Amino acid sequence: MPFYKINGQPVHMRGSKLPPACVAAVGLALSGQGPCMAISGFLCDWPTVKGRTCDRALCDAHAQPVGKNKHYCPEHFVQHKDASRQLGLFTSLVQP
Numbered sequence: 035m036p037f038y039k040i041n042g043q044p045v046h047m048r049g050s051k052l053p054p055a056c057v058a059a060v061g062l063a064l065s066g067q068g069p070c071m072a073i074s075g076f077l078c079d080w081p082t083v084k085g086r087t088c089d090r091a092l093c094d095a096h097a098q099p100v101g102k103n104k105h106y107c108p109e110h111f112v113q114h115k116d117a118s119r120q121l122g123l124f125t126s127l128v129q130p
């Protein structure tokens with residue numbers, strides 16, 4: 035039986051075709067907070083190895099939109115932002 039957290043309350047849901055719970059970490063890592071556990075509506079689309087994606091289950095709050103039907107988990111969204119920033123810096127060096 036899948037287990038979710040809704041509004042901070044643990045909830046067990048009945049059903050066979052339920053989405054996985056959101057795995058995004060909430061709160062500070064050091065404070066020992068667990069994953070979000072909300073009902074997910076998205077999967078991380080960050081490409082990992084050839085033809086595969088990160089596929090972390092993400093709820094509405096944690097799926098970071100990066101394009102049409104494309105979402106990244108918070109961790110990969112940071113990497114994505116870093117990559118774009120570096121690219122921007124590189125471009126500005128090449129074209130002063």
Ligand SMILES: [Zn+2]
Pocket residue numbers: 056057058070071072092093094095096
């Ligand atoms: Zn979440």
Ligand SMILES: [Zn+2]
Pocket residue numbers: 078079080088089090106107109110
């Ligand atoms: Zn990811």
